[in-house]
Amino acid sequence: MRRLLDHWRLFSSVLGSLLLLCLLYCLFAPKQYEAKTRLALRIGPVSALNLDTADTPHPNSLAAGEIQLETLANVLRSDELAWRVILEKKLYESPGFVGVLPPRFSPFHADSPSPDARAWLLERFQNALHVRTVPRTMLFELRFQSRDPNLSAGVLNALVRAYQSEETETRILATTQATGWLNTQLQDLKAKADRDEQRLADFQNQHGLLIAPDTPGNSQSGGRHVTALLEVDELGRDLVAATSERILREAEYRAAMQGDPELVLASDPRLQNDNGGLSVSALRQIRQRRGDLEQERAQLSAEHGPNFPRVVEIRQQLDDLDRQQQAEDAKLRDRFRSAFQTASDREQLVRSNLAQRTGEGQQVVAAAAQYEGMRREAEASRELYVRMLGKVEEAGLAAGVHVPELWVIDPAHPPAKPSAPDLPLYMAITFFAGLWIATGAVYLVRIVQSSRMRYLLAALLLASVALTLSAQAPTPSTSGLPTGVVKIPAAKDTKNYPNPKEAPPVWTGTDSASTSPAAGSLAPLAGPIVPGEQLEITEYHTPEFHSSVRVAADGTVMLPMIGEIHLAGLDESEAARVIADTLIGKGMLLHPQVTVQTTAYVGQDVTILGEVGRPGVYPFAAHHRLLDLISAASGLNVTAGGLVDITHRDHPDSPEMITLDFSQSGSERQNPELLPGDLVHVSRAGLVYVVGDVNRPGGFTLDPAQRTTVLQALSLAWGPSQNASLSKALLIHAKDDGRTVTTLDLKRMLRGQDPDLPVNERDILFVPDSTAKNLWNRTMESAIQSAVGVSIYAGMVYSQRF
Known part of the structure; x- marks a missing residue:
């Protein structure tokens, strides 16, 4: 309050100037007169003599609801009806409607107007016409605004007559066309009926049939006795x-x-x-x-x-x-x-x-x-x-006898008082908005010291006022209330933050507990039968066929009723089908149901260690390839790298190095065949830390098989915030004898002017905060929010009035 008293002249001059401009506008602006009429949608017949039953809507049907009201409202706003009223009332010659016709449309011919003149007249007519429905009723309210009160009322009455005339003409034309076509069809039907009756009489005389006419009590026709x-x-x-x-x-x-x-x-x-x-x-x-x-x-x-x-x-x-x-x-x-x-x-x-x-x-x-x-x-x-x-x-x-769908309840009469401009309302809005603008001007003068900042804030203030004056008022809808009055949208943060669901994994410093597969928790899948395995063979219908045999060195087994049979190289289901086919071929059983189960396997397994969900030993019969083994071990951890070491039992001193690339998982190099006794080790990825004024600080994994740069690490942290100081970033590299600090200009690096440096394991990228940016952004947000708030309030008041 003390600052306002110190600058009372500035405060009074700003507020007084705005009130003076509003007063001059209300005094010199032309008066506008708005006439109105009310129409009702007819939902029932006018009299008991109603022949037009097909088009009469039912009160509870969908046609008599909101869809029909909206349709009729749009018909009343159509350009065809508007043009008929313009020609009928000669609005192109009326000063109360067009004022002075633009010179580019002279001379104007009503019979053949130019497209520009027609579009200009229709646009003025549609801007002056307002059609809305009264909520929870079947009523329409039409309003028309012009400088002549008699013209406003006459246009509304002419618009209603034009709609009724258009409806009647359309119905009569459709009925005339349908009646002409039906008369032609009636002549053909009458000729066909006469021909059928004559042919029936000729046939009766030709065959000597004595057929009695039909009677109401008897549906059978008589005939001669044979x-x-x-x-x-x-x-x-x-x-x-x-x-x-x-x-x-x-x-x-x-x-x-x-x-x-x-x-x-x-x-x-x-x-x-x-x-x-x-x-x-x-x-x-x-x-x-x-x-x-x-x-x-x-x-x-x-x-x-x-x-x-x-x-x-x-x-x-x-x-x-x-x-x-x-x-x-x-x-x-x-x-x-x-x-x-x-x-x-x-x-x-x-x-x-x-x-x-x-x-x-x-x-x-x-x-x-x-x-x-x-x-x-x-x-x-x-x-x-x-x-x-x-x-x-x-x-x-x-x-x-067709009755129009619209019923005029209150015809339009010339208004006695002008509807615009409204001096008390406009002065009240200007006074309230002027208080905010004058107060903001006083505080801006106090804050700004240098002449450069004065000019910059003055230009910003003028731009905000221009945007406020050019803002469009809320458009009234046919529901009866302006759009802006129903609900004021809450302010939302316009910052475009990334989606957390699509973010890369962030290392928190603790590893997830890895559990080895328990004994017997993962049963091996059925692999090919090899010599030395123990098989249990049963047949559902013949208990004496049950056998527990071991596969011989030549891959054969000895079974009752069929003798020796070769099963090596087959899986359990294939071996069962071979035994069943042999029983059928020898005529022993018709529908055998054979089951083959491997009860003892030859010792074969593979081991996986490192950054997987469940490291441990897995049977080789179920997992022959690298990706199958990784999937069985619950996949890779978030800290897993891209390098995999495969150590073979026959060559323990020369492990095989593989770089994982899941886009080429179908190649033999990316998914090699494993051998019994292999040891698979999945390496652990390094970490790089991004801290400071970024959107998502933390530690991020580095793939040792791929090179990571400063900008890539910054993108993993969702980029810098709006207050970050990009020219003073630091890259801290740890060494055995200490650490090295490098100053980076991220702005030049993003533009390609400086090289994008690589980052190593355990490096720290620090992005500092800019105090100047923070102060400037908060100041700009406060000024814009104040201007937008005044604009929204002015729009609400305007929509409630008009």
Whole structure:
């Protein structure tokens, strides 16, 4: 407050100048008059006589909701309606709308205006027109602003009339076009219906059909009586009886021919009394014995092959029973054949007599069926013609009684008072903003001492004021409230920080605990079978086939039922398939389920040490290549380097050096084949430390296989902050007898003017803080935030008023 009193003249001059400018603007600015009208969306018919039911929206439907309101609002803002109103009211000649027409548009012709003149008039019209919807209602509010109050009201009323006229003309034109096309189709339908009726009458006269007209209580049509139909019915009943007899005899004969005469005898007691051969009881005994043998063979066949001994014995007994039964079956088949032949001959006689009497009946039925189809086709054509004729008449009536969708509630009247400029509001806004600007000017004068800083801050202040004056006011939406009034967005930090999820690993000084794989925690994968391994072989259906054998030196094993078989070089699944195929080929089992499991392996393993998740000893049968072994050891640690040493058992003094490059993991050099007894050691990466005014200080790993520079280490720390002093960075290198400090100019290094120096293990890169940058950045942020705050508040007040 004391500083304000010391500079009261500066404070008063700034505030007074702003208030004076606002007062002059309000006094000399032209008065603007704003007329308004209210419209309602019609959601129901006006009267009970409503023929336009198809286009009447339901109150609860989506068309009567927010989407339809927004659509109609955009239609009222369309350029087509605006141009019709401009031509109708001759706004291009009205001083209250255009003032003075620009000279580049002279002379102006309303019939053929130039594109620039049309665009200029439409832009002024759209800027003066405001359309919004009243929240939670079906109402529109239209506002138009101009210098003439009568013109503002007249334009709104003309716009509503133009919309209603456009809607009516469009509907009448569409109805006229549809009616013309339907009249053409009606003529074709009427001609087709007449042709179908005439063809139906000709067909009835040609075939002599006497068809009675349809009655409401009877859906069947009558016809003439045909005597031949009675004979056909009688012969049909005789044929049914003869056919039934023939079917019965044929069924008995076919059952006997299929080798099952016992069932035929059991179904007919007459055949049992006349039978002089083998008794029914004997046949049943043979069949029962055969069933028992077949059941036993089926059980054995599901598990064993055709060469199994018990299967061969059952097959011989079944052959003997078949020979006994075939002799008796031959006698019974002869009797069934003679009875079937007699029934078949009788059926043929009745069928031939029936065929002679069916000719006339078939002709009558065919003619009646064809007549029925023609009659339905004619009725369908007539019904379609009548229905289309009704649609045409209804469309003509509906087009004439259509009610507009918009209903004028409050027509526009000339406003009595101007709407702009508003002197009290503008003076209040200017006074509040002037207080902040005057206070800021006083403090800037106190802070700035040198003339150079005065000029610089004065230019910055003028630029902030210009941006404030040129800022666009919030655009009102159709929801009824300005956009800026609903929610003021909170200030956000505009700094572009890197994503922590994509950051490189940072060493914290402690290693993650590495745990060796416990014994038996990682079972070896099934590898090829080699001589000396112990195998356990089982078969699900045959317990006696279970064997525990050792692979001989020549790669073979001895198994029951199949003898010697070669399995060396195969894995467990392949060996199981070979044994199953051998059992099937020798006819011992049909569907063998063989399981082969290696119970004792030959001693083979590999060892991995160093920077991996789980160092230890792993079976060679599961891991043949380098990357497979690293994956089994839970991958590399964050401190792992790119060098890997492989020491072979045969050459312990000459280890193999490999540089890991996962982009070429498919090459033989990057993923070599391991040998039993190999020792793999993954080296540890070095560390470089980046501290000071950087975004992410800490220690970062160095790959000994790749060269790392100062700028690369700086990028690992997410780069310098905005207050860092790039020209005074230090690179500290540790030695056995002390350390070396090198001053770096990172700004010149980034521009390529200085060489990018390499960094070594345990080097420290220090980026100091700049006090001048820190003070300048905070000062600039405070000034910009103050100017933006005043602009936002002014915009909020303006949006609430307009």
